[in-house]
Amino acid sequence: MHEMEITKVHAREVLDSRGNPTVEASVTVCNQYTASAIVPSGASTGKFEAVELRDAMLKQQDSVTDDTRVVWGKRYGGKGVLHAVKNVNTEISECLLGKNGLNQPLIDEMMIKLDGTENKSRLGANAILAVSMANARACAKALGLPLYRYLGGTNAKILPTPMMNILNGGVHAKNTIDFQEFMIMPVGADSFSDALRMGTEVYHSLKKILAKDGKATAVGDEGGFAPDLKDAFEVFDYLERAVGAAGYECGKDIVFAMDAAASELHEDNSGMYYFPGESEVLKRERGIDPANTKEGIYAGTEDTKRLGVIRTTEEMITLYEQLCNRYPIRSIEDGLDEEDWDGWKELTRRLGNRVQLVGDDLFVTNEKRLKQGITLGAANAILVKVNQIGTLTEAFNAVECAHRAGYRAVISHRSGESEDSTIADIAVALNAGQIKTGAPCRSDRVVKYNRLLRIEEDLSGMAFYRSPFI
Numbered sequence: 053m054h055e056m057e058i059t060k061v062h063a064r065e066v067l068d069s070r071g072n073p074t075v076e077a078s079v080t081v082c083n084q085y086t087a088s089a090i091v092p093s094g095a096s097t098g099k100f101e102a103v104e105l106r107d108a109m110l111k112q113q114d115s116v117t118d119d120t121r122v123v124w125g126k127r128y129g130g131k132g133v134l135h136a137v138k139n140v141n142t143e144i145s146e147c148l149l150g151k152n153g154l155n156q157p158l159i160d161e162m163m164i165k166l167d168g169t170e171n172k173s174r175l176g177a178n179a180i181l182a183v184s185m186a187n188a189r190a191c192a193k194a195l196g197l198p199l200y201r202y203l204g205g206t207n208a209k210i211l212p213t214p215m216m217n218i219l220n221g222g223v224h225a226k227n228t229i230d231f232q233e234f235m236i237m238p239v240g241a242d243s244f245s246d247a248l249r250m251g252t253e254v255y256h257s258l259k260k261i262l263a264k265d266g267k268a269t270a271v272g273d274e275g276g277f278a279p280d281l282k283d284a285f286e287v288f289d290y291l292e293r294a295v296g297a298a299g300y301e302c303g304k305d306i307v308f309a310m311d312a313a314a315s316e317l318h319e320d321n322s323g324m325y326y327f328p329g330e331s332e333v334l335k336r337e338r339g340i341d342p343a344n345t346k347e348g349i350y351a352g353t354e355d356t357k358r359l360g361v362i363r364t365t366e367e368m369i370t371l372y373e374q375l376c377n378r379y380p381i382r383s384i385e386d387g388l389d390e391e392d393w394d395g396w397k398e399l400t401r402r403l404g405n406r407v408q409l410v411g412d413d414l415f416v417t418n419e420k421r422l423k424q425g426i427t428l429g430a431a432n433a434i435l436v437k438v439n440q441i442g443t444l445t446e447a448f449n450a451v452e453c454a455h456r457a458g459y460r461a462v463i464s465h466r467s468g469e470s471e472d473s474t475i476a477d478i479a480v481a482l483n484a485g486q487i488k489t490g491a492p493c494r495s496d497r498v499v500k501y502n503r504l505l506r507i508e509e510d511l512s513g514m515a516f517y518r519s520p521f522i
Contacts, residue, residue, distance in 0.1 A: 054154070055152050055154070056081040056082060056152055056153040056154045056190075056191050056194055057081060057082055057150060057151070057152065057153070058079060058080070058081055058148050058149055058150065058151050058152075058153045058159075058187065059080050059081060059082065059083045059149065059150075060078075060079070060080035060083075060086070060145075060149075061077065061078075061079055061080075061140060061141075061144060061145040061148055061149065061183060062077070062078050062140070062141060062145070063075055063076065063077040063078070063136075063137040063140035063141055063179065063182060063183070064076050064078075064137060065132065065133050065134055065137050066090060066470070067470075068090075068092065068093055068468040068469060068470050068496075069273070069467075069468055069469045069470060069494065069496035070093075070095075070273060070467070070468045072093060072128065072131050072468060073127075073128050073131055073132050073133045074090060074091050074092070074093055074133060074178065074468070074470065075090070075091045075133050075136050075137060075140070075176075075178045075179055075181075075182040076088055076089065076090045076091075076182060077089060077140055077179075077182030077183045077185075077186040078186055079153065079183060079186040079187045079189070079190040080190060081153045081187075081190045081191060081194050082194060084194070085190050085191075085193045085194035086190060086193075087186055087189030087190040087192070087193050088186055088189070089181075089182055089184075089185030089186040089189055089472055089474060090182070090470040090471070090472040091178045091181050091182045091185075091439055092437075092439055092465060092466035092468055092469050092470060092472070093178075093439070093466055093467075093468035094437070094439070094440075094466040094467055094468065095223050095273060095466075095467040095468065097413075098315065098390050098412065098413030098414075098416045098440070099315075099390065099413075100171075100390065100413075100416045100418065100421065101171075101177075101416045101439075101440045101441075102171050102172040102177035102416075102439070102440060102441055102442040103169075103171050103172055103173035103176060103177055104176065104177055104178045104439070105133065105135060105136040105139075105173070105175070105176025105177070105178055105179060106130060106131050106132065106133060106136075107124040107125055107127060107128075107130060107131070107132040107133065107134055107135050108125050108129075108130025108131065108132075109135075110124065110125060110135055116135065116138075133176075133178060135176070136175070136176035136178050136179040137179070139175045139176060139179045140179045140182065140183060143166060143175065144163060144166065144175065144179060144180070144183055147162055147163065147166050148162065148163075148183070148187075153187050153190060153191045154191055156184075156187065156188055156191075156444060156445060157445045159183075159184070159187055160180075160184050160443035160444060160445040160446065161445070163175070163180045163183065163184070163443065164180070164442075164443065164446075167180065172442045177439060177441070177442035178439065180442045180443060181438060181439050181442050181443060181444075184442075184443040184444045184445070185438070185444060185472075185474050188202065188203060188444055189474070198477070198507070198510060199474065199477035199481070200476075200477040200478075200480040200481045200507055201481075202481075203444075203448075203477065203478065203481035203482075204480065204481030204482060204483070205481075207483070208480050208481045208482075208483060209480070209483070209511055209514050209515060209516050210480065210483040210484070210485055210516050210517070210518075211243070211244035211480065211504060211507070211508050211511075211515050211516065211517045212244070212463065212479040212480070212484055212485055212486050212487035212504070213237055213238070213239060213247060213485060213486050213487075213517070213518075213519060213520055214237070214238065214244075214247055214248065214251055214487055214488075214489070214501070215235045215236075215237055215309050215383065215462065215486060215487065215488045216235055216236050216237070216238075216251040216255065216490070216491055216492060217233045217234070217235045217274045217275070217276045217311075217488070217490050217491055218234065218235065218236055218251075218254070218255045218258055218275075218276045218277065218291070218294075218491050219233075219234040219258070219276045219277050219278075219279075219287055219290070219291065220232070220233060220234075220271070220272030220273070220274060220276035220277065220278045221233070221234070221278070221287075221329070222313050222316055223313070223316055223467075225272035225273070225276075225278030226278070227268075227278045227279060227280045227281070227329065228280045228281065228282070228329035228330070228332055228333050229278075229279075229280075229281055229283075229284075229287060229329055230283075230284075230317060230327040230328065230329040230330055231284055231287075231310055231311070231312045231313065232311045232312065232313035232316065233274070233276070233309075233310060233311035233313070233385075234276070234284075234287050234288070234291060234308070234309075234310050235308065235309040235310065235311070235383075235488070236251055236254055236255075236291065236295070236306050236307075236308060236309075237306065237307050237308070237309055237382065237383070237519075238250040238251045238305065238306055239305070239306070239307050239382075239519035239520075239521060240300070240301075240304055240305035240306065240519075241305075241517065242517065243508065243515070243517050244504055244505070244508045244515070244517050245505055245508060246517075247517065248492065248501055248504075248505065250298075250300060250305065250306065251306075251492060252492040253298045253299075253300075254291075254294050254295055254298045254300065254306060255294075255491055255492050255493070256298075257294040257295075257297040257298040258277065258290065258291070258293075258294035259277065260297070261290065261293055261294055261297060262277055262279055262290070267279035267280070267281075268280070271491065271493055271494070273467040273468070274465075274467055274490035274491060274494075274497060275490045275491030275492070275493035275494040275497045276490070276491045276493075280333075282330070282333050283330050283333070284310070284371075284375060285375070285378070288308060288375065288378070288379040288381075291308060291379075292379065302379075302380050303380035306380075307380045307381070307382040307521070308379055308380055308381045308382065309381065309382060309383035309384070309385070309408075310375075310381065310383070310384055310385065311384075311385040311386060311410075311412070312372075312384060312385065312386050312387050312388075313385075313386050313412075313413075314368065314386050314387055314388050314389055315386060315389045315390045315413045318388075318389035318392070322362075323364075323365075324362045324363065324364060325362065325363045325364075325365075325367075325368055325389075326360065326361070326362050327360065327361040327362070327363070328360065330360075330361040331360025331361045332360075334360070334361060335360070365388060365392060365394075365395040365398070366398075368387065368388060368395070368399075369387075369388075369395070369398060369399050369402060369403075372384055372387055372399070372403060372407075373402065373403065376403065376406070376407055381407065382407060382408060382521050383407065383408040383409075383410060383433075383462075384403070384407055384408070384409055384410065385410035385411075385412050385435060385462075386410070386411070386412045386413050386414065387399055387409060388414075389413075390413035390414050390416075393424075393425075393428055393430055396409075396411075396414065396425070396428070396430035396431060397428055397429055397430050400429055400430055400431060400432060401429070404431075404432050408432060408433045408460060408520075408521070409431045409432050409433060410431065410433040410434065410435050410460075410462055411425055411430070411431040411433070411434050411435065412435035412437070412464075414430070414431060415431070415434045415435070415450070416437075416440045416441065417434070417435070417436050417437055417438070417440040417441040417446070417447050417450050418440070418441055418446075418450065419446065419449050419450045419453050422434055422450055422453055422454060422459075423453065426453075426457045426459065431459070432458075432459055432460065433454070433459050433460035433461065433462060434450060434451070434454045434459055434460075434461050434462070435462050435464050435488070436450060436451055436461055436462065436463050436464060436478075436484070437464045437465075437466060438474075438475070438478070439466060444478075447478075448482065451482050451484065460484075460485070460486065460520060461482065461484045461485075461486070462484065462486040462487070462488055463475050463478050463479040463482070463484045463486065463487045463488070464487070464488040464489070465488060465489040465490060465497070465500065469489075469490075469496035469497065470496055471495065471496065471499050472499075473499050473500050473502075473503035475487065475489065475500060476489070476500045476501075476503035476504045476507065477503070477507070479504075480504070480507055485518075485520045486520050487500070487504075489501065
């Protein structure tokens with residue numbers, strides 16, 4: 053088949069894992085084969101991401117009546133996506149009907165041009181991506197191919213090492229941990245199924261240890277536990293205990309990764325990084341009421357004139373060096389602010405030869421920003437979130453660019469997820485070798501792991517699994 057005519061495009065508003073609305077699109081090709089896709093949503097978002105269109109964002113020039121604008125703007129606290137759905141069911145549908153769905157780059161380019169903005173703010177990246185993913189799924193279904201094979205071809209065979217976020221902080225959990233994600237990577241496994249089992253055993257081991265110590269075992273957005281702990285050192289101490297209790301060896305069977313999400317800690321006015329959780333813990337240790345701003349404590353430079361724990365870029369890099377010297381940390385994501393290019397260069401110079409330094413907010417799955425980082429020597433890996441850029445084609449281009457430059461690529465979920473498992477297929481299709489999709493908990497996370505188990509079985513003896521750090 054050389055033609056797969058798109059005969060229907062339709063979208064609807066559904067809910068994500070946080071109970072917020074998101075866009076689901078269905079695409080039909082050849083009047084016969086229909087497939088759907090759901091767009092995820094992030095809580096920790098970079099300022100350079102493509103725009104997720106929400107109904108509260110509607111302006112006077114949008115093609116809806118004033119009454120509709122008011123009604124839509126109130127639904128779900130303004131987080132509704134009816135306008136994005138409307139854009140799919142009108143403009144995008146009209147643009148794509150009759151086109152060849154097999155030409156994914158052309159389909160994506162047509163939607164980008166139809167939107168006409170740099171960041172997809174007119175139609176919404178959530179509207180465009182839903183159709184982009186659904187189109188690929190429909191064509192794969194029509195050809196009788198699994199999605200990973202349709203997207204990746206005959207050499208798609210590498211099962212990714214999971215980066216399992218088993219302890220949450222930052223905006224993913226209301227606790228005193230300032231860094232956002234602490235992850236385990238089962239690099240010593242012989243297969244993906246073994247890796248999933250190992251990671252899951254450590255996850256349950258951690259739960260028992262936290263409970264025994266009287267710590268909270270409620271989970272955050274991505275399924276990881278969210279206790280109040282003093283700092284990153286105490287977090288990694290717990291992870292080491294969990295790995296040992298599960299019968300594995302740190303640094304050999306299991307290594308660690310973290311997402312600092314430093315842009316969330318960065319203050320533009322001072323250029324410093326403020327740690328509210330550490331500040332609260334330190335104040336309590338010294339008998340200071342955290343709400344009393346008259347009593348000051350300083351941790352960091354003496355001239356910050358700010359209460360609490362504050363670090364400069366230099367102190368952030370030193371902190372990461374201390375952590376990496378003490379624990380088997382192999383990957384640090386968003387260690388510095390998304391606009392601190394000079395800091396990223398220094399971080400890469402000092403740690404890049406032994407640690408994977410991943411740009412998430414720094415690169416936002418955008419090939420232009422990635423090329424800037426490559427030129428400057430900032431970071432050595434890119435996090436790939438398809439909704440950061442808005443189409444499959446652009447995300448794939450970013451991965452290709454990264455691999456050409458010797459950068460690694462990590463395929464990632466978002467904190468607001470769904471039952472959609474597309475990123476599991478993408479990770480295999482691109483032979484990325486790494487996937488971030490949360491803890492082995494909550495159906496919105498586990499659905500990706502289960503999909504990878506099925507892909508491994510489908511590949512039979514051709515499935516390949518190895519540590520990305522070899």
